[in-house]
Structures are given as structure tokens and as C-alpha cells.
Amino acid sequence: GNSVTQMEGPVTLSEEAFLTINCTYTATGYPSLFWYVQYPGEGLQLLLKATKADDKGSNKGFEATYRKETTSFHLEKGSVQVSDSAVYFCALHRIGGGADGLTFGKGTHLIIQP
Amino acid sequence: KAGVTQTPRYLIKTRGQQVTLSCSPISGHRSVSWYQQTPGQGLQFLFEYFSETQRNKGNFPGRFSGRQFSNSRSEMNVSTLELGDSALYLCASSLVGQGHEQYFGPGTRLTVT
Numbered sequence: 001g002n003s004v005t006q007m008e009g010p011v012t013l014s015e016e017a018f019l020t021i022n023c024t025y026t027a028t029g030y031p032s033l034f035w036y037v038q039y040p041g042e043g044l045q046l047l048l049k050a051t052k053a054d055d056k057g058s059n060k061g062f063e064a065t066y067r068k069e070t071t072s073f074h075l076e077k078g079s080v081q082v083s084d085s086a087v088y089f090c091a092l093h094r095i096g097g098g099a100d101g102l103t104f105g106k107g108t109h110l111i112i113q114p
Numbered sequence: 115k116a117g118v119t120q121t122p123r124y125l126i127k128t129r130g131q132q133v134t135l136s137c138s139p140i141s142g143h144r145s146v147s148w149y150q151q152t153p154g155q156g157l158q159f160l161f162e163y164f165s166e167t168q169r170n171k172g173n174f175p176g177r178f179s180g181r182q183f184s185n186s187r188s189e190m191n192v193s194t195l196e197l198g199d200s201a202l203y204l205c206a207s208s209l210v211g212q213g214h215e216q217y218f219g220p221g222t223r224l225t226v227t
Contacts, residue, residue, distance in 0.1 A: 036218075043118070043204055043218035044157075089157065101147055101159025101170055102216065 002027045006090045006105035013080055014113050021075040021108045023064075023090035031092040033057075033066055033073040034102070038087045047075075047088070085112045116141065118207050118219035126225045132193040135222045139186050139207030145169075146188040147216065148180060151202040160203075163188055192224075200226045 006023045013019060025031065032051045036044040048057030053068035064075045073090060090105040119138045127133050139146050147170075148160040159172035163182035180190040186207075192199055202223050206216040 041220075043220045044206075045218065046215055049215065091157075101149070101162060101172055102157075103159070104157035106156045 002031070002092060002094055002103040004090050004092055004103055004105035006088075007108050008106050010109040010111050012111045012113060015082055016079045017112075019075070019077040019080045019084075019110070021088055021090075021110070023073045023075065023105060025071050025073065025090070025092050027071075027092055027094050027103075029094050030068075031094040033064070034091045034093070035062070035064055035073070035075050036089040036091060036104075038089065038107070040086070044089065080110075080112050082112045082114050085110055118205055118217050120203075120205050120219040120222050122222060123220065124223045124225075126227060127195050128227055129195055129197060131195050132191060133195060133224060134189055134191045135203055135205075135224070137188045137190075137205030137207075137219060139188070139205075140217055143207035143209055143217070144186055145208045145210060146182055146186060147206045147208075148188070148190050149204045149206065150174075151204055151221070152200075157204070160190065195226045197226050200224060 003026045034049045035047040037047045038044050048059040050057040050066035053066055056065045062077045064073050087107045087109050089107045091102045093102050121136045145164045147162040149157050151157045160174055161180050162170040166182045177193045182188045202221045204221045205219045208216045
């Protein structure tokens with residue numbers, strides 16, 4: 001079946017540091033890939049997405065590239081801010097595989113210190 | 115445009131009772147999906163409704179059910195509650211379905227005692 005693996009953390013960084021959160025997936029076919037962010041007490045918000053190999057999703061300074069050869073979708077940001085502190089979820093949806101819905105990783109808790 | 119709303123936001127129930135949670139999707143969205151979020155299992159897909167029909171279902175027991183109304187509002191019901199059903203239940207809506215961008219509500223925090 002489909003699965004997503006990501007570091008759970010917590011990941012603690014200083015403000016303006018470079019961020020990488022690794023995400024790898026297992027799926028047959030050609031899934032769409034997503035990063036969602038969850039701020040304390042809130043629901044999930046879509047951060048970025050990529051629907052085919054080599055696509056780069058980007059939003060609010062965050063980027064992730066769909067790498068089919070390494071089945072990865074790592075999230076990066078060049079300079080993090082305290083306001084980026086949240087839980088980040090990598091997810092996939094396999095086209096034609098709707099029976100599973102969105103498959104999420106366990107989430108990575110990111111803490112940015114001033 | 116109003117976002118996805120879920121009611122109630124918090125709920126405390128006793129083992130053996132049943133509960134109904136409600137979700138109002140973004141106007142124009144016809145797909146509504148439900149997820150359970152727990153610290154141990156993370157986010158797990160419950161089911162998806164589209165145009166009043168259940169289109170997809172996750173791996174949950176029959177105690178978990180749902181429905182969708184003609185205005186796309188959705189409810190999920192959990193019968194014979196167990197302690198393990200304590201979780202944050204998230205609803206998400208999208209224009210077409212699972213492969214497209216989903217917008218999540220704030221969730222309903224269910225505590226079973």
C-alpha cells in the first residue's frame with residue numbers, strides 16, 4: 001500500500017537557519033505529493049504541492065521538488081522565522097487510488113527559536 | 115469566502131455513547147473527506163463523500179459512518195464509543211475530490227471517558 005515517511009522531530013532551529021525536512025514515499029503509479037502545515041489549535045493548511053516528477057512546489061519561501069528516482073519530496077526553506085513553528089505533514093494521493101484518501105506522514109514538529 | 119467549519123469544536127462523551135459531528139464545506143465544494151488524528155496513529159483517512167455518495171472508505175470499523183446532504187454538508191457518526199476513539203476529527207473539502215487541493219476545517223476534539 002501507500003506510505004509516507006518523514007522525520008518526526010521535534011526539530012529545533014534558530015531563526016534565519018536553513019531548513020530541510022525529509023520526506024520519502026512508497027506508492028505505485030504516479031502520486032501527487034503535498035506538504036501541509038498545522039499551527040497550534042488549527043486544522044491543516046496546504047503549503048505546497050507537486051503533481052508530476054521534477055515539478056517544484058513553492059509557497060511562502062518553502063520549496064519541495066518531486067524526485068521520482070529517489071521517491072522523495074523534501075521540504076526546504078532558506079531562512080526560517082519564529083512564525084514557521086508548526087507541525088509539517090508530507091502527504092500523497094495516488095491518482096486512481098482514491099480508496100486510500102490522502103496518505104500522511106507522521107508529521108514533523110518544527111520549533112524555531114529567536 | 116468562508117472556510118470549512120466544523121461543529122462542535124470540543125466534545126466529551128462516555129464509553130458506549132454515540133456522537134455526531136458536523137462539517138460545512140466551502141461553498142461550491144462537492145467533496146468532503148473525514149480524517150482522524152491521534153498522537154499514536156497520526157492522520158488516518160476515514161471516508162470521502164461526493165454528491166451525497168460515499169466514494170472512498172478507509173480502514174475503520176463499521177461503528178464509523180457518515181453521510182452527505184444535498185447542500186454538501188456532511189456528518190459523521192461514531193456509535194458505541196471506545197476510549198481509543200478520542201481524537202481530533204478533521205473534515206476537508208475540495209472542488210472535485212481527493213487528488214485536488216483539500217481545505218481543512220479546525221477539527222472537532224472528541225474525548226471519550
